[in-house]
Amino acid sequence: MAKYGMVIDVNKCNGCHNCFLSCRDEYAGNDYLPYSAAQPLHGQYWMQIGEKERGSYPKVKVSYIPLPCLHCGDAPCIAASPNGAVQRRSDGIVLIDPEKALGKKEIVNTCPHRVIFWNEEKNIPQKCTFCAHLLDEGYKEPRCAEACPTGALTFGDLDDPESEVVKVLNTNKTEELQQAYGLKPKVVYIGLPKRFIAGEVVFGNHQGECAEGVKVTLIHDSESKTIETDNYGDFEFEGLTANSSYTIRVEHEGYDSKEMTVQTRLDMNLGEIVLQEEA
Numbered sequence: 148m149a150k151y152g153m154v155i156d157v158n159k160c161n162g163c164h165n166c167f168l169s170c171r172d173e174y175a176g177n178d179y180l181p182y183s184a185a186q187p188l189h190g191q192y193w194m195q196i197g198e199k200e201r202g203s204y205p206k207v208k209v210s211y212i213p214l215p216c217l218h219c220g221d222a223p224c225i226a227a228s229p230n231g232a233v234q235r236r237s238d239g240i241v242l243i244d245p246e247k248a249l250g251k252k253e254i255v256n257t258c259p260h261r262v263i264f265w266n267e268e269k270n271i272p273q274k275c276t277f278c279a280h281l282l283d284e285g286y287k288e289p290r291c292a293e294a295c296p297t298g299a300l301t302f303g304d305l306d307d308p309e310s311e312v313v314k315v316l317n318t319n320k321t322e323e324l325q326q327a328y329g330l331k332p333k334v335v336y337i338g339l340p341k342r343f344i345a346g347e348v349v350f351g352n353h354q355g356e357c358a359e360g361v362k363v364t365l366i367h368d369s370e371s372k373t374i375e376t377d378n379y380g381d382f383e384f385e386g387l388t389a390n391s392s393y394t395i396r397v398e399h400e401g402y403d404s405k406e407m408t409v410q411t412r413l414d415m416n417l418g419e420i421v422l423q424e425e426a
């Protein structure tokens with residue numbers, strides 16, 4: 148018996164919504180009982196695409212974060228449904244039983260990720276099923292993963308060392324969404340947005356010229372990392388820890404170096420850093 152899971156690579160997601168649309172195509176108006184009843188035409192997003200904008204002009208980044216049900220190994224939606232209205236199959240897929248969940252609106256609020264939706268017309272809670280009805284027919288992946296043009300969604304058997312999902316897990320650093328919830332999700336992420344520090348260096352005696360090749364060092368605890376400004380004089384450190392203190396040192400031969408301490412409460416655009424010639 149397979150144990151299904153998915154890896155979502157945020158770095159590869161361009162926000163095209165193909166996954167969302169294929170999910171809607173599969174479920175809107177289509178019954179797959181006993182797996183799921185038809186989605187209404189409006190108001191449900193079994194695959195949501197969150198958009199996170201970071202930084203400030205002109206150093207702005209946008210990340211798209213796809214969010215299906217995470218099919219948690221320790222799922223509060225199951226724990227809060229003692230009559231079996233929400234169940235985990237032996238392959239790990241968490242399903243809401245449309246019959247047993249009839250009238251149980253309270254199930255919607257049991258998911259801290261807010262991926263359960265209320266169907267007013269049918270009087271039932273509903274969510275992503277990992278396309279269990281298709282998997283049981285022999286399909287290898289749900290519609291969303293099949294439709295993704297960038298390979299951002301990798302689905303498969305977590306117990307099969309030859310499966311693509313296991314290879315992706317073994318070769319990348321993955322993390323849980325909202326790890327503090329402690330839900331042991333079967334959907335994990337690569338590249339969830341962290342903090343960044345960016346800036347632009349110019350030489351005081353050549354204003355208007357890009358200061359290319361300037362050494363910029365990031366220091367945090369006892370570790371440091373040095374990069375060089377690009378041909379626009381820009382630099383950037385990505386993947387930093389939130390609410391931490393970092394030191395930035397900017398150095399170039401013939402110029403006075405500059406050092407500053409930065410708190411990553413937010414993503415930081417340090418703006419223009421002017422290096423003056425040594426006296």
Ligand code: SF4
Binds near residue numbers: 215218223260
């Ligand atoms: S993401 Fe929410 S609905 Fe899905 S299994 Fe986890 S708690 Fe339940």
Ligand code: SF4
Binds near residue numbers: 163165213
């Ligand atoms: S189809 Fe792929 S690239 Fe497009 S929004 Fe979904 S996950 Fe992102």
